[in-house]
Amino acid sequence: MDLYSAAKRMTRPFRFSNPASHREVSLASRGLIGDGITCALVRPDGVIDWLCFPRFDSPSVFAGLLDEVRGGFTGILPATWPFESLQRYDPDTNVLETLFRVERQGVVRLIDYMPWTNDPRSTIHEVHRRIECVEGSLELNIIFDPRFRYGESETRVTREEHGLVAHGARGERMVAVLSGEVQWEPYGASGLRTRIRLDTGERRWMVLGWDAERPAPIAAYRPFEQLRATRQAWREWSRQFRYEGPWRDNVLRSALALKLLMYAPTGAMVAAPTTSLPEWIGGPRNWDYRFSWVRDAAMAVRATNLIGYPNESREFFYFVRDTLKHGDPLQVMYSLDGGPVPEERILSHLVGFQGSTPVRIGNAARDQLQFDTAGALLDAAYLYERFGGRLPLRTWRLLKAVILTTARRWREPDHGIWEPRREMRHNVHSKLMCWLALHRGRHLARLFAEPDLLKACTREAELIRSDILRHGVDPSGKHFVGAYGSNEPDAALLLLPIVGCFEARDPLVQGTIDWLREELKAGPFLRRYRTDDGLTGPEGAFLLCGFWLAEALALANRLEEAEKVFVVHAEAANHLGLLAEEVHPLTREQLGNFPQAFSHLGLINAAARIDLALRMRDEGQSAPPYLVDP
Known part of the structure; x- marks a missing residue:
């Protein structure tokens, strides 16, 4: 039995038949990730459509949940329709896993988390997203379209050496870094998007960071180390249960x-x-x-x-x-x-x-x-x-x-x-x-x-x-x-x-x-x-x-x-x-x-x-x- 079929036995799949299918996703059909400072909501199609930075009650960066045109979002989702997805939490953690499957093409696992240590002094304000092809081959669209202050503030996205920087009218800054070679093109009024192809065993990382001076090489964010540390910290916390x-x-x-x-x-x-x-x-x-x-x-x-x-x-x-x-x-x-x-x-x-x-x-x-x-x-x-x-x-x-x-x-x-x-x-x-x-x-x-x-x-x-x-x-x-x-x-x-x-x-x-x-x-x-x-x-x-x-x-x-x-x-x-x-x-x-x-x-x-x-x-x-x- 392949990975997707095994996972499918544990939970029902979401089916996306066309680019507008996400509108059929119910209000609560989302996963939650967080770091003790703020939280993000992740749809089963790989879109983050709610995130307030740097804390829960700050103005939103992504508010597509409340307005998909003006609110802003970021997404990693299959470029081919129809596709199915499954979501689950890594056991005893708040690390979220989403499996995408396009029939006769491939299966991709998306892992979403925010670095977490259970230390209130932690100042990391990042979202980490790991993209890994586990079967076949698959093309994915990656979109970065933030809108500061609930979409009220003008947002401008620029390309720099190692990634993207979103600038807000009041000095807000958010960076997006994607590993590997990438060619960004305009998306919507102010966003950017790209398309990547992954074959079995290939992996890419995307990191979103708040208030950084400029994007750094992906290695500087230590995503794999942060993922291991976050999983370990959540499991240690769950052992107290x-x-x-x-x-x-x-x-x-x-x-x-x-x-x-x-x-x-x-x-x-x-x-x-x-x-x-x-x-x-x-x-x-x-x-x-x-x-x-x-x-x-x-x-x-x-x-x-x-x-x-x-x-x-x-x-x-x-x-x-x-x-x-x-x-x-x-x-x-x-x-x-x-x-x-x-x-x-x-x-x-x-x-x-x-x-x-x-x-x-x-x-x-x-x-x-x-x-x-x-x-x-x-x-x-x-x-x-x-x-x-x-x-x-x-x-x-x-x-x-x-x-x-x-x-x-x-x-x-x-x-x-x-x-x-x-x-x-x-x-x-x-x-x-x-x-x-x-x-x-x-x-x-x-x-x-x-x-x-x-x-x-x-x-x-x-x-x-x-x-x-x-x-x-x-x-x-x-x-x-x-x-x-x-x-x-x-x-x-x-x-x-x-x-x-x-x-x-x-x-x-x-x-x-x-x-x-x-x-x-x-x-x-x-x-x-x-x-x-x-x-x-x-x-x-x-x-x-x-x-x-x-x-x-x-x-x-x-x-x-x-x-x-x-x-x-x-x-x-x-x-x-x-x-x-x-x-x-x-x-x-x-x-x-x-x-x-x-x-x-x-x-x-x-x-x-x-x-x-x-x-x-x-x-x-x-x-x-x-x-x-x-």
Whole structure:
């Protein structure tokens, strides 16, 4: 059996019948490579159509994902149609392999990676691409067409002795070097392209570098040495992995994806490395997620500790801790260096993914009031301490200020977790997370020997719980509701048992789980809510909510249901195991920014919860499978 046929047995091929076939590639049919500073998306036809340099939240160099004419891209793809391709990750790494096959001609392997060392001091800003013919002979087109600053800035590409240099209007510089003899010719408005032919055993390298003075000979980039070192570094990182449950491959791939979303210099984690990928094709729900949300970091502290990565957990917590300043309110989200998120603005010159406008950069939700953020922060601090971390007195003083603010303000309305663009309400989930902030505050107050604060936290936490029971239950008394005075479902109610405020086997919680499944079902998936949020247009089912449902069912000892829910959501991943924010309930096409940290965090936590419940059942234990004491 030849190489391509063997690989084809492991994953389905993508078929490209003509030069326009890439338009049929779905939003999430891409691989992700990165270096702890930024990420690139690679299509199965060998095109990189999303890359921001030098970091995640920098303006794009390639944004063909959002506008194939104005956005820019670089590509290495067969010159002959039709062709097939297969993609996979080199096991236990984030090194991406793509196989191209043209019938009766040949097979070429393309290896994409960014040099990675797990050292936050690394300053290499490069993409390395190895092209190797493994069977027969094949011609390939190589295109270099960058467009700086989301295509708003004029880009000029010049030829130099060892390669190409792209110049931006504001001094941006990007080099492209291709090994071997090459003749470049104009492509489009400002790009260049060439065609090469490879026979069996022949190999070429292409390197893209940021902010270099001039292109160097390919040997100066040490591509083969960098590839070996990057593979070794990823495999060493993966050897720390500690999960032996039934979904090991899914969980490890989620961990590897989350590591790519971590900004190494500060420990921040971007919600996603992209902006404005639509929650529904053609719709306006398109947001910039290249920032760090406090609640994401809190979930990451839990997830990474559960699977053997205490160093990453520590870095996530340190980032959130270091953003706190005396006298400043806790923000919903922060930039990657802990500063304010840029104001939201629209890039009207870009047409958006498959015409989905507007394209936005920055995020207006930065100005919202979301009380659940305090609960996420205190939960992260509690977990950090429970897993062996030490909280210094300075950190405690900052956390204490958040606790006192929560105790004073929990009775106020807020915008809530889903960031609607309408008036504030008394969201039950927000009250729940205020309860969690004070509940965790009790533990920390005991730790720092503050008995008066311990009593105050205990008192206020009980008041919040009583308030939820008084105002957050429907008139029939059968289930909780999304907001006081309403009877609207909200999938965030699934956290009521997960954070430990109410027992999962409580009839009121059981009724809530069943009610939410009925009211929010979208095929086998769940929507977030069913209410007017101040925005137009539909959205897909929310993957994180499905993983929450699997967790809640496991806590309620409904393990067969939990496994079924988990599997259908895990199988919504793309061919490489990556998850976007949402999924179309009928076609199962992934939607929203990609890949999404929330979704992969949800998968890890749900897999750990269900695995623990299965082990407890086999050992004859009947207690709820809490991963950490509630």
